[in-house]
Amino acid sequence: MQVIDGLQRAYQRVAKAQEVVTTGRRINHLADDPIEATRAFRLRGFEETLTQYQRNINNTRPLLEEADSVLGDAVSGLTRARELALAMVNDTNSAVERQATANEIHQIFLQVLSQANTKVENRFLFGGFRNGAAPFVLGSNRVDYLGDNGEIAIQTNPTSTLTINLPGSAAYQGAGVVGGQGIFDVLQDLENVLRGNSAANAIALAVSLDATVAPGGGFSPPDVVGTEAAPATVAAEADFSTAITVFDSQGQAHDLHFLFAKTAATTFKYRVFADADEITGGTPGNWVQVAPEGTLEFNGDGTFNAGASATTDITLIGLADGAPDITIAGADISFAGSAHLNDPSAVLTLAQTNTNGLHAQIGRLDAALNQISSFRAEVGARLNSAQISADAVRILKDRTVGQRSQIEDADVLAAYSDFARFQNAFQAALQSASQLVRPSLLDFLR
Amino acid sequence: MKAQQLALQTIGHNIANSTTPGFSRQRVDLVSAHPSLEGGVFVGQGVDVEAVTRIVDRFVEAELLGLNGDAGYSETESKALDSIQEIFPLSGGVNGALSEFFGALSDLANNPAGLAERISVIAKARGLSESLAQTRQLLTSAQQNLDHDMQSTVERVNLVLAQIAGLNKQIAFTEVGGEFANDFRDRRQTLLQEITNLMGATVRDDTNGQVTVTVGGLLLVGTDRYASFQADDVNLAGLHALTYVSPDGTSFDASTLVTGGKIGSLLNARDNAMQDMIERVDLFAKNLVDEVNARHALGFDLIGNAGGNLFNPIAAVAGAAATVEVDAALAADPRLIAAAAAPDALPGDNRNALALVDLRSTTLGALGGQTLEDYFLALVGDVGVQVEGAQRRFEFQQELLTRTQTRRESVSGVNIDEEMTKLIQFQRAFEASSLLVRSADEMYQALIEMAG
Numbered sequence: 001m002q003v004i005d006g007l008q009r010a011y012q013r014v015a016k017a018q019e020v021v022t023t024g025r026r027i028n029h030l031a032d033d034p035i036e037a038t039r040a041f042r043l044r045g046f047e048e049t050l051t052q053y054q055r056n057i058n059n060t061r062p063l064l065e066e067a068d069s070v071l072g073d074a075v076s077g078l079t080r081a082r083e084l085a086l087a088m089v090n091d092t093n094s095a096v097e098r099q100a101t102a103n104e105i106h107q108i109f110l111q112v113l114s115q116a117n118t119k120v121e122n123r124f125l126f127g128g129f130r131n132g133a134a135p136f137v138l139g140s141n142r143v144d145y146l147g148d149n150g151e152i153a154i155q156t157n158p159t160s161t162l163t164i165n166l167p168g169s170a171a172y173q174g175a176g177v178v179g180g181q182g183i184f185d186v187l188q189d190l191e192n193v194l195r196g197n198s199a200a201n202a203i204a205l206a207v208s209l210d211a212t213v214a215p216g217g218g219f220s221p222p223d224v225v226g227t228e229a230a231p232a233t234v235a236a237e238a239d240f241s242t243a244i245t246v247f248d249s250q251g252q253a254h255d256l257h258f259l260f261a262k263t264a265a266t267t268f269k270y271r272v273f274a275d276a277d278e279i280t281g282g283t284p285g286n287w288v289q290v291a292p293e294g295t296l297e298f299n300g301d302g303t304f305n306a307g308a309s310a311t312t313d314i315t316l317i318g319l320a321d322g323a324p325d326i327t328i329a330g331a332d333i334s335f336a337g338s339a340h341l342n343d344p345s346a347v348l349t350l351a352q353t354n355t356n357g358l359h360a361q362i363g364r365l366d367a368a369l370n371q372i373s374s375f376r377a378e379v380g381a382r383l384n385s386a387q388i389s390a391d392a393v394r395i396l397k398d399r400t401v402g403q404r405s406q407i408e409d410a411d412v413l414a415a416y417s418d419f420a421r422f423q424n425a426f427q428a429a430l431q432s433a434s435q436l437v438r439p440s441l442l443d444f445l446r
Numbered sequence: 447m448k449a450q451q452l453a454l455q456t457i458g459h460n461i462a463n464s465t466t467p468g469f470s471r472q473r474v475d476l477v478s479a480h481p482s483l484e485g486g487v488f489v490g491q492g493v494d495v496e497a498v499t500r501i502v503d504r505f506v507e508a509e510l511l512g513l514n515g516d517a518g519y520s521e522t523e524s525k526a527l528d529s530i531q532e533i534f535p536l537s538g539g540v541n542g543a544l545s546e547f548f549g550a551l552s553d554l555a556n557n558p559a560g561l562a563e564r565i566s567v568i569a570k571a572r573g574l575s576e577s578l579a580q581t582r583q584l585l586t587s588a589q590q591n592l593d594h595d596m597q598s599t600v601e602r603v604n605l606v607l608a609q610i611a612g613l614n615k616q617i618a619f620t621e622v623g624g625e626f627a628n629d630f631r632d633r634r635q636t637l638l639q640e641i642t643n644l645m646g647a648t649v650r651d652d653t654n655g656q657v658t659v660t661v662g663g664l665l666l667v668g669t670d671r672y673a674s675f676q677a678d679d680v681n682l683a684g685l686h687a688l689t690y691v692s693p694d695g696t697s698f699d700a701s702t703l704v705t706g707g708k709i710g711s712l713l714n715a716r717d718n719a720m721q722d723m724i725e726r727v728d729l730f731a732k733n734l735v736d737e738v739n740a741r742h743a744l745g746f747d748l749i750g751n752a753g754g755n756l757f758n759p760i761a762a763v764a765g766a767a768a769t770v771e772v773d774a775a776l777a778a779d780p781r782l783i784a785a786a787a788a789p790d791a792l793p794g795d796n797r798n799a800l801a802l803v804d805l806r807s808t809t810l811g812a813l814g815g816q817t818l819e820d821y822f823l824a825l826v827g828d829v830g831v832q833v834e835g836a837q838r839r840f841e842f843q844q845e846l847l848t849r850t851q852t853r854r855e856s857v858s859g860v861n862i863d864e865e866m867t868k869l870i871q872f873q874r875a876f877e878a879s880s881l882l883v884r885s886a887d888e889m890y891q892a893l894i895e896m897a898g
Contacts, residue, residue: 005848030531031837034830041541041823048545049806052552059556122559129791132559150791153800154556165794 007433010426017419026410036407043404049158050397056154057390060164064383067125067166070115071376074183077108078372082365085190089358102194109187113143116172116183126168135168136184143184145173156389157396162382171375174368181368190361257287266298266305447883449476449493450876456498457869464860468636470500471860472628500628503857507635508649510850514639515646515706517843522711524840526592527719527833533584534826540727541822543577544734546570548806554785555800559748559793564780568772571756575770578731582767585724592716593685597677599644599709600688604674606641607659610634611672614656618669621655631655641666646706662703664690675700685716719832724767726825731767733812733821735760737805745784745798753784753798 019028027037084101087093093101117134118125127135129150137144149169153161174180257273271294273287297308453474463469475498479491534540550570554563613634620627638657641647647661652669659667666673671693677686679699688709690700701717704710735757745753755773760766776782786795806819813821 027536029833030534030536030826030830031528031833034827034834037536037830038823038827040536041826042820044537045541045545045819045823048549052549056552056556121557123557123794127794129786129788129793129795131794132792148791150795152794152796154796155552155800155803161800 007426007429010422010429013422014419014426017415017422020410020415021412021419024410024412024415025408026415027408040404040407043400043407047397047400047404050393050400053155053157053393054390054397057156057162057386057393060154060156060162060386061383063120063123063125063164064379064386066118066120068376068379068383070118070125071166071171071372071379073115074112074372075369075376077112078183078187078365078369081105081108081187081190082362082369085194085358085362085365088194089362098194102191105187105191105194109184109191112187113138113184116168126166126171128165128167128169131165136172142188143182145169149175156386157393160389162386162389164382166375166379171372174371177371179367179371181364181371183368183372186361186364186368190358190365193358193361263295268296268298270294270296447876447879449474449495450872450879452495452498453872454869454876457865457872460860460865461862464862464865466632468632468639469860470502470628470632470635470858473499473501475499498626498628500626500631501858503854506850506854506857510847510854511638511642511649513843513847513850514642517840517847518643518707519646519711520836520840520843522595522708523715524833524836526588526712526715527829527836529588529591530585530720530723530829531833533581533588534829539826540574540577540581540730541819541826543570543574544819544822547574548803551799551803554783555796555803558785558796558799561780564748564783564785567783568777568780571772572777574734575757575772578727578734578767578770582724582727582731585720585727589685589716589720589724592712592720596688596709596712596716597686599712600675600677603641603644603709606637606644607666607672607674610637610641610657610659610667611670613637614667615670617655627655642707644707645704645709662700662705664700664703665692668693683721688713723825723829725763726821728763728766729813730818730822730825731770732760732763733810734818735766735770737808737810737818738802741798741802741805742784744787744801746786746789746792746795747784748781748786748793750789750792751782752789754782756783 020026027033027040030037084104088098088101113136116126116136124131124133124135124147127133127147129152130147133146135145135147137146145168147168149167150165151163151167152165154164156162169175170177170180172183174182259271259273263269272290274290275287295310297305299305453476456472456474460471475496476493477496479494481488481490483489547567547570550563550567554560554567557563613630617627617630617634620630634657638647638649638659641659642649645661647659647666650658650660652658656669657667658665658669664673673693674691676689676691676697679687679689681687681701687699688701688704689697690703691697701713704713736759739755739757739759742753742756747753754776756776758769758771758773760769773782785799786792787797787801788795807817809815809817810821816824
């Protein structure tokens with residue numbers, strides 16, 4: 001009985017050793033070593049997480065690399081635009097040259113715009129979270145941003161995440177950036193300045209007022225400063241209105257809208273409005289009055305009676321970028337004489353521009369270049385960080401695999417020698433058992 | 447000569463039973479017959495058979511009974527748990543499925559607008575639910591198997607108890623006449639070993655050669671009366687209760703009273719170890735579904751609606767693992783997976799997907815401050831430790847039992863060599879006796895011839 005028991009045990013040891021040798025694993029059943037088996041489990045789970053991180057990192061790469069290349073192209077475009085603008089600073093250039101330059105700037109603008117709508121794997125790079133459709137759309141005048149400022153984070157290692165996108169609101173629109181520039185505005189304004197081609201320093205307004213308009217009660221309600229409906233809808237009280245583009249000290253263009261109302265035979269009131277988002281960062285399409293209401297008095301012969309008029313400086317308040325307010329001195333506004341009073345059709349004949357604008361535009365271009373370059377550097381840093389994460393994760397994974405292998409995998413040499421040893425022991429046991437069982441008195445009685 | 451013949455018969459009996467389990471070697475105790483006084487001299491009257499004795503070491507027998515109970519317990523425990531450990535494979539399984547599920551969510555975070563990623567999340571969620579259901583199914587069927595095993599063991603118990611009572615009666619009947627019921631005692635001993643193996647019973651010798659068998663304070667056999675068990679009543683968990691029916695017919699639930707031997711082990715494994723594992727798998731499933739749904743509901747789907755359920759909500763913990771299912775509407779339309787954290791940040795917003803992935807490393811109060819993964823790992827580790835412990839106990843008990851059996855064999859077992867030696871001895875003695883008879887015969891012959 002003991003003999004059989006012993007043999008069975010020896011055989012079990014052989015079978016166990018054989019299992020280890022054939023599977024190459026030290027732990028084949030949970031109960032072989034439960035503590036180590038759970039450790040191996042945990043390590044395997046960790047390993048899978050690390051593999052996932054590697055996948056995540058690999059996923060970030062095409063996006064960041066593409067962003068890097070797009071921003072690189074934008075930098076080239078802006079640099080080229082800057083060179084062109086510099087060449088146009090002196091007034092010796094002909095209007096034709098300026099137009100040609102403006103055309104080239106326009107091409108750069110289109111190129112930068114189309115690249116800002118780059119798509120990688122069906123995702124628009126610069127759309128923030130709203131990356132399912134092109135984020136930059138050229139409206140009637142300005143480029144509108146339809147994305148948001150969402151930053152898409154991806155887990156790249158156990159402790160940190162990596163943001164894989166640059167929302168266009170920051171990179172291209174300058175939101176949240178000190179001295180931030182709207183890249184497209186800069187290019188458009190530069191183009192406009194070049195096309196304007198005027199060397200005048202002062203803003204000269206030539207206003208033609210129609211004498212046939214019946215005198216009314218002026219504006220009502222009086223002097224409400226704040227958002228108003230667009231000028232078109234207040235036309236009932238504004239007999240004449242028009243838009244004029246001015247540039248602030250940053251070179252940023254603003255459209256000013258003048259509203260006139262005839263209060264008496266020779267007396268007019270006027271108000272100046274601008275689009276709220278350009279002045280106060282408010283909602284586009286809302287209009288903000290930028291200067292107190294003024295009155296204009298004309299003499300019987302149609303000449304401007306400066307003494308009787310109450311004109312104020314027009315001040316652009318609360319500029320979005322926090323730059324100093326700009327002022328248009330009342331003296332700069334010149335009104336043409338009576339000749340126009342009898343011309344009902346012409347409202348305003350001259351919008352202005354100036355070469356100071358070009359200088360200002362170059363300043364803005366520099367700021368824009370800085371902005372794009374720093375975002376590009378940011379992308380480079382992220383690519384670098386992705387690489388560092390990838391390396392760290394790889395090392396961590398190697399170590400984890402090593403630890404797990406140490407737990408799970410059999411030392412093949414040891415396993416085989418165990419197997420051989422146990423097999424020998426088993427055979428020896430068999431042999432000795434046969435020796436042990438055989439001799440009996442019966443053998444000798446025959 | 448008769449004595450020698452009896453001795454030879456006993457040897458024959460021993461040899462014939464040398465492989466009978468539980469058989470105890472018997473010995474003919476010979477004494478020289480009372481001498482008779484003849485002419486002032488004591489003259490030997492030959493030999494008398496005093497008794498045919500079972501050679502038994504009572505302490506070893508008692509020890510063997512106790513060990514049998516432990517061995518029965520540990521063997522059953524080891525076998526029962528051994529079958530469980532394969533339910534929790536070393537790779538894959540629920541853990542693997544959970545890991546894959548989180549992996550798919552992570553892929554979704556990488557590309558929240560991707561339909562392929564969304565479909566993959568649903569597939570992995572399904573895989574996870576199937577894996578959970580399968581694990582629970584295997585656990586319950588293992589539990590059912592233990593239950594069936596218990597039922598069939600009960601039948602055997604009833605048979606053995608009846609036989610012991612019968613043998614009790616025969617032994618008392620035989621021995622009251624001064625005879626020795628050696629073979630009955632051997633058979634009863636074997637049955638006693640079996641009953642202790644089956645339910646860890648306690649055996650007490652009575653004065654008249656009978657035994658009283660009890661378990662957990664319940665009388666199983668007393669004199670020729672015996673109790674029985676039934677396992678027909680189904681309890682709340684759909685398992686069978688162990689009902690004790692006393693010799694006088696009163697019956698009650700003894701499921702918690704029988705704690706030893708095979709049945710005790712089966713009951714313990716069924717109602718404690720297995721039940722505990724099933725409950726832990728259920729708790730895991732319930733928390734998984736609750737947490738995933740809670741986080742999912744905070745997000746917004748690809749259409750811009752607030753997130754619904756990812757899994758069908760589960761009301762109760764009990765049975766939770768069997769009912770984990772991916773929400774049907776969501777399974778039909780992968781866009782309903784809420785990867786975004788805001789309805790106007792579509793389709794690139796991956797924040798809620800990240801929040802779902804984050805669940806992987808979130809500790810949950812309901813799971814004792816462990817993450818989902820760790821909780822399940824702890825369960826798996828626990829299964830491993832239990833199996834290992836049971837195997838070790840089984841090996842130890844088995845070894846102890848073997849050693850004690852060997853000791854019993856060395857006392858009570860039949861050694862063929864010894865029996866052969868005795869055979870020859872008694873043969874010679876018989877031959878010598880017959881020689882004596884022949885010489886006496888010849889002497890009588892001579893005497894008769896002389897007289898004739």
